[in-house]
Amino acid sequence: MRQKTALIPTLRSVAEAEMISHQLLLRAGFIRQVAAGVYTYLPLAQRVLNKISTIVREEMDRIGSQELLMPALNPAELWQESGRYDTYGPELVKLQDRHDRRFILGPTHEETITDLVRNAVNTYKKLPMTLYQIQTKFRDEKRPRSGLLRGREFIMKDAYSFHADRESLDEIYQDMYQAYVNIFTRCGLEFGSVEADSGSIGGKGTHEFMVFSEAGEDKIAICTSCDYSANIEMAEIVIDETSSANDETVAPIEKIHTPNIKTIDQLATFLQVGPNALVKTLLFIVDEQPVMVLVRGDHEVNEVKVKNIMEASTCFMADEQTIRNVTGASPGSLGPVNVKEKITILADQALRGFAQWHIGANQDDYHFLHAVEGRDFEVSKYADLRTIEEGDKCPRCGGIIRFQKGVEVGHIFKLGTKYSDAMKGTFLDANGREQMYIMGCYGIGISRTLSAVVEQHHDEGGIIWPEAISPYAVHLIAVNMKDETQRNLAEKLYKDLLHAGVEVLFDDRPERAGVKFKDADLIGIPKRIVVGSKATENLIELKSRRSGESQEVNADQILTLIQK
RNA sequence: CGGGGUGUAGCUCAGUUUGGCCAGAGCACUCGCUUUGGGAGCGAGGGGCCGCAGGUUCGAAUCCUGUCACCCCGACCA
Incomplete structure (x- = not known):
C-alpha cells in the first residue's frame, strides 16, 4: 500500500x-469514534482485526469447529422463549420494526444457535457439534469507556457446542481451552486464565482469559506461591481455624x-474495638425475596x-424503603435479632467462631451487645459469603493472595442444559429416546483483543505490533521522495517486496x-526499511521498531533479510 | 441511574463574567519559493448557521428557557 x-x-x-490503547489507536489513525462506545475501524485496524480473526479461525477449525454467521437482528420471541428478554437487563438493545414487531440486537447468540440446532440436528450421530461465528455484538453499556475496551458495539467470536453427554462437553471444553491459549499466545499477549462466575449466561464451570493490564476493569486474585488465580467474585475463602472457644459464659443480651x-467504623470507635470484632448486617433481594447477610465488620x-448459595438468578442490595419495611430500621442499625419479617439469615463462615455478636437492633440509634447465636437469634446457614482480599490465604496452597487488574478477552462456559431446557432443544439418542442437548459456549472479544495488545505493546513513540497481527509486515520509508536516486531505489524495493508477497506499507x-x-x-x-542518502551506494537501513536497533545493509539483500 | 464538565474551523483551544469591529489563534489543508535523516521557514489562500430550538433585545457565540450530544467521576457494605 x-x-x-x-x-x-x-x-x-x-x-x-x-x-493508552484508546489514545494510540486514535492518534495512529486506526479508529475514529462515531458515537459513545461506537467506532469506525479504519483500514489499519481492519487489517489487524482480519489477522486476529484469521488466527481465531485457524485455531477453531483445528478443533473441528465450523464457522457460520447468524444475524445481529433477532426476533424478540426467541429471547422471550429463553426468558432473557426480561432478565438480561437494560444492556439488551431492543427495537421495533415498522409493523411493531419486536427485535433485539444480539449481545450473544445462545438463543439463535439453539433454535437453529434444535431444528436442524435431531440425532446423536451428528454430535458433538461445535459452531462459531465472528460478528458484531451489541450491548447498551451504561457507561461505555476506554475506547475499544468497553464499547456498545464490538466484534466477538462466539462458539457453541452441543453434546450428548457430559464427558463430551468436558473434552470440547478442554480443546477450547487449549485453542484459546494458542490464540492469545499467537497474538503476543501476556495472559492468564482464571476461574470465574458465569454471570447471566448461567451454568457451572467457566474460565476467563485475562490480559494483565492496569487498564483492566476486572480484578483477579492471584496466589503469590502457586499458580492459583480466580476472578475476585469467585475466589474461595479458606476457613481460618475457629478462633475462640464457645463455652465461655456470655453476658445476657443488652x-x-x-x-x-x-x-461499622463509627461503631468500632464508639465501642473501642476493632471492626473485625463487629458484625455487619446487610439486606439483599435475592430472586425477589429479602435475605439478610451477616459478615465480619x-x-x-x-x-x-450470595446468589450462588441461594441458587438464585438475581441478587442485589435492598433499597432503603425495603430495608425499613423488612426490618423496621434504616441502614446502619440492622441485625439478626427481632427481625420484623421472618426471612433467611445467612452468615459468613468467619462468624461461626464468634461467641458474642455486637449488632444493630433493628431500631434506629440502638445496637445489641452480647447477642449469642442460637440463644438470641438463629442463622439459617453459614457459608463462604465474603469477597477475597489482598493478604488472604490461597485456597489451594495457603500462600498469600494478591490482586491484579486485567482485561477479559476470552471466556469459556459449560452451559449444561440451560438453553436446551428453556427452548426444548432435543435430539434422539441411540435408544431412540429424546434427550436435551448439553451445551458449551466460548467467546473471544476480537476488537477488545486488538486494544489489549496495544495496552501491552507500546512505548512513548507509539504502538509496537507483534509480527503475527501487525497491519503490515514491513514499513518502507523513502526519506526524500524528491531525490531521484532514493525514489527509484525505494520504488524498486516496493515492487520487489510486493512481488515476493511481503505485506508492505510504502511511505511515498x-x-x-x-x-x-x-x-x-x-x-x-x-x-522498517529506510531508504535515505546512502541510496547512491545501494545501501539501506533495516530497523526494528521494538528494539530500535538498525543495521545498514545492501539493498539486494533485503528480501532474504525480511523473509527470514 | 446520580454528580461534575464540555459543545466555536478537520484537530487543540481562546473569546462568554461586562451583549455592539469578536468570528479568532496554533496545528492541519491549498498554492509558491526555500529546506530535506526525527513532527521545517517565509509568503499568499480556502474553511465555521459559535451543538440544536425557542425567547429577551435596535443588536446574541455572549443573557434566559428548553433540548440533544459527548467526556469524566461515582453507584449504594448499613
Whole structure:
C-alpha cells in the first residue's frame, strides 16, 4: 500500500482519551469514534482485526469447529422463549420494526444457535457439534469507556457446542481451552486464565482469559506461591481455624443507645474495638425475596456468592424503603435479632467462631451487645459469603493472595442444559429416546483483543505490533521522495517486496523525514526499511521498531533479510 | 441511574463574567519559493448557521428557557 493515498489520519494530539490503547489507536489513525462506545475501524485496524480473526479461525477449525454467521437482528420471541428478554437487563438493545414487531440486537447468540440446532440436528450421530461465528455484538453499556475496551458495539467470536453427554462437553471444553491459549499466545499477549462466575449466561464451570493490564476493569486474585488465580467474585475463602472457644459464659443480651452511629467504623470507635470484632448486617433481594447477610465488620459481602448459595438468578442490595419495611430500621442499625419479617439469615463462615455478636437492633440509634447465636437469634446457614482480599490465604496452597487488574478477552462456559431446557432443544439418542442437548459456549472479544495488545505493546513513540497481527509486515520509508536516486531505489524495493508477497506499507509521501519517522513510530509496524542518502551506494537501513536497533545493509539483500 | 464538565474551523483551544469591529489563534489543508535523516521557514489562500430550538433585545457565540450530544467521576457494605 502506498501511504500517499492511504487513509491513515495520524494526529499530533488527542484529548478525551484516558486509556493508552484508546489514545494510540486514535492518534495512529486506526479508529475514529462515531458515537459513545461506537467506532469506525479504519483500514489499519481492519487489517489487524482480519489477522486476529484469521488466527481465531485457524485455531477453531483445528478443533473441528465450523464457522457460520447468524444475524445481529433477532426476533424478540426467541429471547422471550429463553426468558432473557426480561432478565438480561437494560444492556439488551431492543427495537421495533415498522409493523411493531419486536427485535433485539444480539449481545450473544445462545438463543439463535439453539433454535437453529434444535431444528436442524435431531440425532446423536451428528454430535458433538461445535459452531462459531465472528460478528458484531451489541450491548447498551451504561457507561461505555476506554475506547475499544468497553464499547456498545464490538466484534466477538462466539462458539457453541452441543453434546450428548457430559464427558463430551468436558473434552470440547478442554480443546477450547487449549485453542484459546494458542490464540492469545499467537497474538503476543501476556495472559492468564482464571476461574470465574458465569454471570447471566448461567451454568457451572467457566474460565476467563485475562490480559494483565492496569487498564483492566476486572480484578483477579492471584496466589503469590502457586499458580492459583480466580476472578475476585469467585475466589474461595479458606476457613481460618475457629478462633475462640464457645463455652465461655456470655453476658445476657443488652440493648445500648448508639445515637447517629451508622457505620461499622463509627461503631468500632464508639465501642473501642476493632471492626473485625463487629458484625455487619446487610439486606439483599435475592430472586425477589429479602435475605439478610451477616459478615465480619471488616469484610465485604460477595453478591455473586450470595446468589450462588441461594441458587438464585438475581441478587442485589435492598433499597432503603425495603430495608425499613423488612426490618423496621434504616441502614446502619440492622441485625439478626427481632427481625420484623421472618426471612433467611445467612452468615459468613468467619462468624461461626464468634461467641458474642455486637449488632444493630433493628431500631434506629440502638445496637445489641452480647447477642449469642442460637440463644438470641438463629442463622439459617453459614457459608463462604465474603469477597477475597489482598493478604488472604490461597485456597489451594495457603500462600498469600494478591490482586491484579486485567482485561477479559476470552471466556469459556459449560452451559449444561440451560438453553436446551428453556427452548426444548432435543435430539434422539441411540435408544431412540429424546434427550436435551448439553451445551458449551466460548467467546473471544476480537476488537477488545486488538486494544489489549496495544495496552501491552507500546512505548512513548507509539504502538509496537507483534509480527503475527501487525497491519503490515514491513514499513518502507523513502526519506526524500524528491531525490531521484532514493525514489527509484525505494520504488524498486516496493515492487520487489510486493512481488515476493511481503505485506508492505510504502511511505511515498512528499513529507519530511521527521514526519515520516514519527508516523511510523506511532503506527508501529515491527520492521522498517529506510531508504535515505546512502541510496547512491545501494545501501539501506533495516530497523526494528521494538528494539530500535538498525543495521545498514545492501539493498539486494533485503528480501532474504525480511523473509527470514 | 446520580454528580461534575464540555459543545466555536478537520484537530487543540481562546473569546462568554461586562451583549455592539469578536468570528479568532496554533496545528492541519491549498498554492509558491526555500529546506530535506526525527513532527521545517517565509509568503499568499480556502474553511465555521459559535451543538440544536425557542425567547429577551435596535443588536446574541455572549443573557434566559428548553433540548440533544459527548467526556469524566461515582453507584449504594448499613
